[in-house]
Amino acid sequence: MPRTAEQNKAILDKRRAQILSCGLxxxxxxxxxxAxxxxxxxxxxxxxxxxxxYFKSxxxxFAELIAIAFKQMNRGALELAAMEMPARQKVSAALQGLLDEIESxxxxxxxxxxxxxxxxxxAIPEEIKQVLQSRSQISYMVVEKIFAEGQQQGCVKNFPPREMAILFWTVIKGLAMNKVTLGEAYQAPSLQMLQEMFLLPE
Incomplete structure (x- = not known):
């Protein structure tokens, strides 16, 4: 019995996802x-x-993978920003969620x-550089806004929000790259340690 159009599409999508995963x-x-x-x-x-x-070159x-990376990171940041909760909870939720992602x-x-x-x-082509420039700041701006809100609410430390956002993502990216490098030897810092970098005591 021949495959249906839906079955053929599922096979193609699965193969494309496999190529993307291996390319990553x-x-x-x-x-x-x-490479x-x-x-x-x-x-x-x-x-x-x-x-x-599936891919002409x-x-x-590579460009598709970069687009996926920013889509995932920026979607998560925007969803967090839209949540109806105090800034303290947003910061804690972001830290815990990112620690979990790095770990699992x-x-x-x-x-x-x-x-x-x-x-x-x-070696990066110009079109990929443009993607990097246009999309890389979204997650930084979201976290910067959350820190600014937290300072107004009296729960975030009183440093420039932009600088705190840079520190936030520098820590997260450093931990992620450390996980790649160390593998099973990687040991994550505690949530409390990270919270104390940004949040005032309750």
Whole structure:
């Protein structure tokens, strides 16, 4: 019995997701310049030609991964900003959620590493640089606004909100990259330790 259109689409979507996942691993390990489509195809156990059926080049695949990374990070930040809760709870929820992601979701940390590599690499095409410039500030602005609200509510330490947002994401990205580097030896700081970096005592 022939497959239905829905079944064919499901197969194509699954294969595309597999290529993206393998591309994330290869690019995170080798960087855009050194990585090859053949590396990704081998990891995905498919032919190089089939990989090109989904992505016309390694740059196209890399750009898709960068877009996914920002979509995930920015969506989470905007959802947090929209929640009806005091700033103290938002900061704590953000820290706990990100600690959990780093601990349990390997791809989250790989996406963080990928964006960090793309931000400093001279091999990144111009169109990807434009994506980095246009989308990288959203999560910073959201956290900056939450810190400013928290200062008005008397629960966030009295430092410039922009600088605190930079510190917040520097810590999170550092932990994520540490998780990639150390693997099972990674040990996360406590939520309380991170809270005390930003929040005043209750």
């Amino acid at each position: 691993q290869v690019f995170s390990n080798k960087g855009l310049k050194a 090859k489509i053949s590396d990704i195809a081998q990891l995905a156990s498919i032919s190089q030609g089939l990989t090109y059926h 390694k740059e196209d695949l 979701n390997e791809e989250f940390s790989l996406y963080v590493l990928l964006v960090a590599q793309a931000s400093i690499s001279a």
